[in-house]
Amino acid sequence: MPEGAATPELARVTSRWAVDGSHTIDGYRSSGSYAGYESIKAALDMTPDQVSGLVKDATVLGRGGAGFPAGVKWGFCPPGVWPRYLVVNGDESEPGTYKDRILMERDPHQLIEGCLIAAYAIGVAQVFLYVRGEMAHAQERIAAALNEAYAAGLVGKNILGTDFSVDIVLHWGAGAYIVGEETALIESLEGNRGMPRLKPPFFPAAKGLYMAPTIVNNVETLANLPWLVAHGVDEYRSVGTEASPGTRLIALSGHVNTPGVFEVPQGTTTFRELFESEQYGGGIRDGHHLKMFIPGGASAPWFFPEQVDLPLEGRVIGGEGSMLGSGAIVVMDETTDAVKACLRVVRFFARESCGKCAPCREGTTWEEKILQRILDGHGRPSDLDLLLDVADNISPGPYPTAAHPDAGLEAVPFPPRQTTICPLGPSSVAPITSAIRRFRPEFEAKITKRDSIPVSAAPAAPAPTPTAQGHH
Amino acid sequence: MARFSAANEQLARSIVSRYPLPKSATIPLCHLAQEQDGHLTDDAMGHIAELVGCTAAEVLGTASFYEMFKRHETGTYCVNVCTNISCLLLGGEELLEHAEQKLGVRPGGTTADGMFTLEDVECIAACTEAPALQVNYRYFHQITTDEFDQLVDDLRAGKLADEIPPHGTLGKVRQEIPADKVANITPPEQQTEPVWIARHRLAAEAAAPAEGGES
Numbered sequence: 235m236p237e238g239a240a241t242p243e244l245a246r247v248t249s250r251w252a253v254d255g256s257h258t259i260d261g262y263r264s265s266g267s268y269a270g271y272e273s274i275k276a277a278l279d280m281t282p283d284q285v286s287g288l289v290k291d292a293t294v295l296g297r298g299g300a301g302f303p304a305g306v307k308w309g310f311c312p313p314g315v316w317p318r319y320l321v322v323n324g325d326e327s328e329p330g331t332y333k334d335r336i337l338m339e340r341d342p343h344q345l346i347e348g349c350l351i352a353a354y355a356i357g358v359a360q361v362f363l364y365v366r367g368e369m370a371h372a373q374e375r376i377a378a379a380l381n382e383a384y385a386a387g388l389v390g391k392n393i394l395g396t397d398f399s400v401d402i403v404l405h406w407g408a409g410a411y412i413v414g415e416e417t418a419l420i421e422s423l424e425g426n427r428g429m430p431r432l433k434p435p436f437f438p439a440a441k442g443l444y445m446a447p448t449i450v451n452n453v454e455t456l457a458n459l460p461w462l463v464a465h466g467v468d469e470y471r472s473v474g475t476e477a478s479p480g481t482r483l484i485a486l487s488g489h490v491n492t493p494g495v496f497e498v499p500q501g502t503t504t505f506r507e508l509f510e511s512e513q514y515g516g517g518i519r520d521g522h523h524l525k526m527f528i529p530g531g532a533s534a535p536w537f538f539p540e541q542v543d544l545p546l547e548g549r550v551i552g553g554e555g556s557m558l559g560s561g562a563i564v565v566m567d568e569t570t571d572a573v574k575a576c577l578r579v580v581r582f583f584a585r586e587s588c589g590k591c592a593p594c595r596e597g598t599t600w601e602e603k604i605l606q607r608i609l610d611g612h613g614r615p616s617d618l619d620l621l622l623d624v625a626d627n628i629s630p631g632p633y634p635t636a637a638h639p640d641a642g643l644e645a646v647p648f649p650p651r652q653t654t655i656c657p658l659g660p661s662s663v664a665p666i667t668s669a670i671r672r673f674r675p676e677f678e679a680k681i682t683k684r685d686s687i688p689v690s691a692a693p694a695a696p697a698p699t700p701t702a703q704g705h706h
Numbered sequence: 707m708a709r710f711s712a713a714n715e716q717l718a719r720s721i722v723s724r725y726p727l728p729k730s731a732t733i734p735l736c737h738l739a740q741e742q743d744g745h746l747t748d749d750a751m752g753h754i755a756e757l758v759g760c761t762a763a764e765v766l767g768t769a770s771f772y773e774m775f776k777r778h779e780t781g782t783y784c785v786n787v788c789t790n791i792s793c794l795l796l797g798g799e800e801l802l803e804h805a806e807q808k809l810g811v812r813p814g815g816t817t818a819d820g821m822f823t824l825e826d827v828e829c830i831a832a833c834t835e836a837p838a839l840q841v842n843y844r845y846f847h848q849i850t851t852d853e854f855d856q857l858v859d860d861l862r863a864g865k866l867a868d869e870i871p872p873h874g875t876l877g878k879v880r881q882e883i884p885a886d887k888v889a890n891i892t893p894p895e896q897q898t899e900p901v902w903i904a905r906h907r908l909a910a911e912a913a914a915p916a917e918g919g920e921s
């Protein structure tokens with residue numbers, strides 16, 4: 235089964251995936267596309283500003299979903315305000331996403347060294363490595379790696395004999411998707427229910443953990459730093475495009491012959507290449523053809539066969555009305571029931587809504603109920619408009635409803651607008667508008683099928699009794 | 707039982723000491739309590755409240771938000787079958803139905819012998835390995851119905867006891883920070899500019915006289 239990078243030159247964060255023992259400190263030092271724990275030495279010979287400059291010049295894009303440049307984010311910490319914290323987002327739970335877990339299980343020292351480089355540059359007092367609760371093995375690997383690194387004097391007090399000192403603490407969650415959202419992650423780390431905070435004013439870089447400036451970065455974002463320091467800006471930018479340089483990890487799942495997690499050049503690789511190349515997906519499941527695909531995790535609006543030649547370039551995908559998000563591509567062939575797929579994704583958001591805002595808490599629940607009854611053959615002709623009306627309350631349209639019959643692909647706003655505190659609620663709308671826009675006849679067929687449900691020749695309905703009616 | 711044992715209380719205190727503010731240790735301590743008792747008891751939550759400096763109600767408030775904390779006894783093995791989108795496409799629902807029949811319980815239910823609790827869960831980050839499931843948060847990739855039956859039989863026979871600890875235990879390796887290696891963990895208000903940042907700032911200021919000073 236193919237996995238990781240197609241060629242050794244492309245293997246930056248995946249260079250130790252196939253190496254036995256790469257999770258130990260010795261394995262990390264003696265294998266891979268750069269020498270482990272040499273990058274932090276090199277960084278310590280630079281000034282913190284030079285290290286930040288490197289990350290900025292390379293344009294290291296965030297890999298957690300929003301694709302925001304890490305160097306720019308670090309610069310948002312208000313000057314002269316201390317302490318600053320670094321929180322590593324290892325909560326990976328966006329449906330379709332599978333990369334941070336492998337990075338943590340197979341190369342934990344790479345992540346630790348990335349944390350050290352970031353902490354040195356930003357001026358961080360303490361790092362919290364927040365790992366998803368359900369990932370027991372990743373927690374074990376990181377705990378063992380941290381124990382080794384502390385013992386070797388690479389983490390803790392006076393690192394490598396210098397005045398740079400930082401603690402890295404492994405923390406883990408307990409099962410809640412919303413905790414991946416950065417302000418909810420911070421609430422959770424403070425020991426509270428993981429409910430997002432309103433931005434503004436609570437942008438973490440200004441008011442984060444304990445109201446102190448806090449940088450939240452994804453696991454993969456930080457895992458890129460040791461390679462970057464070892465190889466420099468020019469080499470980092472030697473693959474990919476001007477706006478999206480470097481490589482990124484893509485989890486390709488669903489109806490392809492060889493699903494897997496691949497490290498590919500950003501910006502230049504196309505969906506077609508991923509789906510069809512023998513090095514990656516190896517083609518749509520034999521004997522079948524593509525119906526639709528999700529380009530960037532469950533929150534992303536769906537794409538269709540005419541979009542397979544688009545490159546994995548955030549701006550291009552954004553212009554087409556979707557996003558690359560967390561690098562999760564889910565491929566669905568013609569056997570897939572669009573209504574069922576839509577319901578399954580919406581049900582996820584309904585289950586995971588934190589309940590803080592009414593449009594999301596109530597709206598996602600209604601969306602799920604309506605879709606479920608359509609799937610069960612109990613849908614009503616007005617249900618599609620009702621669905622889009624509920625969607626409109628969470629994320630204002632226009633949507634292709636009876637009132638706006640001509641509203642097409644362009645009309646649905648992207649990025650979605652929101653009446654909510656965080657983007658989870660609006661994310662539930664993406665599968666609905668995607669599916670209805672493209673597969674309206676499938677929904678309608680299920681709704682009219684209602685007529686074919688055998689209705690026994692029931693006796694005439696009894697007249698309602700006065701008491702049953704009574705709202706006195 | 708229920709409150710922390712002496713050994714676990716000591717462990718709990720060392721966990722609390724890793725955070726700038728004690729309340730941050732709430733979730734790790736709930737996990738520790740669950741490791742001790744298999745689920746999260748009222749007495750444990752009371753003890754956690756004492757250790758992190760809040761009320762038992764606040765601990766419950768936090769714990770009840772998170773799916774992994776069980777307020778009631780669960781099976782020795784918690785079997786979580788993913789039915790989210792990537793797994794759905796490759797048989798996750800059929801696997802769940804098969805699991806219901808094999809175990810004789812619906813999702814959320816526990817077998818009469820107390821061995822298994824079955825759960826229907828959201829994406830567990832194994833999407834390219836669909837259909838996937840976890841037993842006590844340990845992964846099993848691309849599981850067929852036959853393999854599922856074998857897995858259940860092996861678990862019942864105790865064959866996997868070394869690899870899969872009973873429900874409640876997560877990582878079998880703990881982070882340990884030797885006291886003499888701790889860099890600087892204090893409450894946020896006691897923190898000042900890090901020394902290496904100050905050193906570079908002073909050096910930069912010495913090299914280039916303060917802006918505006920020469921005009």
Ligand SMILES: Cc1cc2nc3c(=O)[nH]c(=O)nc-3n(C[C@H](O)[C@H](O)[C@H](O)COP(=O)(O)O)c2cc1C
Nearest residue numbers: 296297298299323325326327414415416451452455
């Ligand atoms: C509902 C929701 C869930 C999220 N889940 C994750 C997650 O599991 N992992 C992650 O790294 N970022 C997640 N994010 C994005 C984070 O809020 C944050 O932008 C990211 O961790 C920043 O890291 P980066 O700049 O390095 O990408 C999520 C965002 C939202 C709105």
Ligand code: SF4
Nearest residue numbers: 588590591594654656
């Ligand atoms: S949008 Fe949903 S998940 Fe986000 S804060 Fe509001 S209720 Fe919570």
Ligand code: FES
Nearest residue numbers: 788793829832833
């Ligand atoms: S969808 Fe099942 S593991 Fe991600």
